[in-house]
Amino acid sequence: xxxxxxxxxxxxxxxxxxxxxxxxxxxxxxxxxxxxxxxxxxxxxxxxxxxxxxxxxxxxxxxxxxxxxxxxxxxxxxxxxxxxxxxxxxxxxxxxxxxxxxxxxxxxxxxxxxx
Amino acid sequence: xxxxxxxxxxxxxxxxxxxxxxxxxxxxxxxxxxxxxxxxxxxxxxxxxxxxxxxxxxxxxxxxxxxxxxxxxxxxxxxxxxxxxxxxxxxxxxxxxxxxxxxxxxxxxxxxxxx
Numbered sequence: 001x002x003x004x005x006x007x008x009x010x011x012x013x014x015x016x017x018x019x020x021x022x023x024x025x026x027x028x029x030x031x032x033x034x035x036x037x038x039x040x041x042x043x044x045x046x047x048x049x050x051x052x053x054x055x056x057x058x059x060x061x062x063x064x065x066x067x068x069x070x071x072x073x074x075x076x077x078x079x080x081x082x083x084x085x086x087x088x089x090x091x092x093x094x095x096x097x098x099x100x101x102x103x104x105x106x107x108x109x110x111x112x113x114x115x
Numbered sequence: 116x117x118x119x120x121x122x123x124x125x126x127x128x129x130x131x132x133x134x135x136x137x138x139x140x141x142x143x144x145x146x147x148x149x150x151x152x153x154x155x156x157x158x159x160x161x162x163x164x165x166x167x168x169x170x171x172x173x174x175x176x177x178x179x180x181x182x183x184x185x186x187x188x189x190x191x192x193x194x195x196x197x198x199x200x201x202x203x204x205x206x207x208x209x210x211x212x213x214x215x216x217x218x219x220x221x222x223x224x225x226x227x228x229x230x
Contacts, residue, residue: 004157009155015162033215033216036222042223043121043204043206043223043224044118044221044222044223044224045158045206045221046221047218047220050216050218064197083196091157091158093157093158095125095215102160102215103158103160103215104157105157105159106156106157107155107156107157108155108156
């Protein structure tokens with residue numbers, strides 16, 4: 001069975017601080033995909049990144065970076081120099097199979113960036 | 116609009132009543148998903164449509180839940196004899212294909228409150 005854990009329920013930081021959101025996953029498959037989505041107050045989930053299990057290279061996109069470590073089954077997300085607009089709920093998700101309906105989402109981490 | 120739209124944005128109903136939630140996917144997207152998001156939790160997969168194929172209903176929690184989709188257009192999620200535990204945000208997503216690598220685009224959701 002697949003499972004995603006986001007141990008941090010809520011995080012508050014002051015603008016310009018760096019913040020890391022943790023994601024730990026469980027799966028028995030060797031082929032799987034990991035995702036991060038952002039859910040701002042408007043409610044619509046916004047896709048941030050997809051990573052397959054064969055690609056452990058870390059990725060940086062502007063102020064966002066992702067650290068994928070298969071050895072610890074973690075896929076952590078770091079926001080550098082946080083901004084108020086980063087305030088949202090962030091979801092980590094896992095899909096074992098190749099089809100879109102097999103997503104398992106974590107419970108989410110609510111990030112509040114204070115001015 | 117260019118994105119996924121859902122209506123109504125909010126629905127308050129009394130226990131035992133039936134409700135219908137609507138989703139308009141992005142034009143041309145063949146795949147459509149319904150999810151349920153309970154307060155403070157991640158998304159739960161409910162049902163998935165792909166073109167004219169039989170839908171994947173494996174996530175529907177009970178026979179009170181049903182959904183329809185006509186071709187590759189609008190979908191309606193119906194909850195009969197609503198219960199208080201049905202209170203949640205119902206999210207719809209669409210994608211251009213069925214694979215997990217086909218990004219899902221989410222609507223803003225319908226917040227259902229059952230009194």
